[in-house]
Amino acid sequence: MKNFIFFDIDGTIISEDGYLPESAVRAIQAARKKGNATLINTGRTAMNVDPFLREIGFDGYIYGCGTELEYDGKVLFHEKQTPARSREMVELVRRTNVAVLYERSDAIFIDRKARTLPNLQKLLELYESKQLPFADVPEDGDWYTDKFVIWYDGESDLEGFQAGLTGKFDYIDRGNGFAEMVPCGCSKATGMEKMVQLLGADRSHVFAVGDSLNDRPMLEAAGTGIAMGDSPMLHPYADYITANLADDGLEKALAHFDLI
8 A cells, every 4th residue: 555754844854954865865756756655744834845845756745734735736725814813913923022934825924013033034044045035014904824933032921922822823832932833723743634534545554754843743643653863852752763864864764664
């Protein structure tokens, strides 16, 4: 029976500084050649998946922590926030003194009325170097977002911010003053489960590979969850721990399960 392999991007296929090991490309392409379906499952929205990653060759994509599903070039599911809910989040961000980046399929938005912390500025500089489009949050109209991320420090009202999310967004702390907001009911796990159901796959033939705590639901929902070797926080939730990315961890994991 065909296997379905879901890959996180950052820290799993590429390093945090953008290094893409040849062994990772080789492994993904070999898995696909063997008849397996290869899919990306990422917190990034569609417009933020780099062309060089798409060129590796994938059958499908889960974007924005389960907010959008694409398979064989067709969008199967997309959960968008309403303009009213999106505007509510803008006001919450401004009131609680955090820095923000709003994400959706076609664009990234910054809010010049909110704070700009150093790590946000670094990310914007990276986006500029990659020529990724980003725009200002408009003050009116039917603007909306799919999800968003924040940066915070000692001057932020983090408790007030989290309280304002209740029942609307799940808060995922990524460490180092950085957090990700995903609509309640959406995650890498729900996205994967929807995709598996739509494709008629059996859970026992579903593999998930990740490196950070936002991959935990995906690993636990898969038939087999694989954690990268340099991801100790994720290890307790994995069925198998492979080597580090730079030590050909992705290729070694797929070879271990006879997927290549």
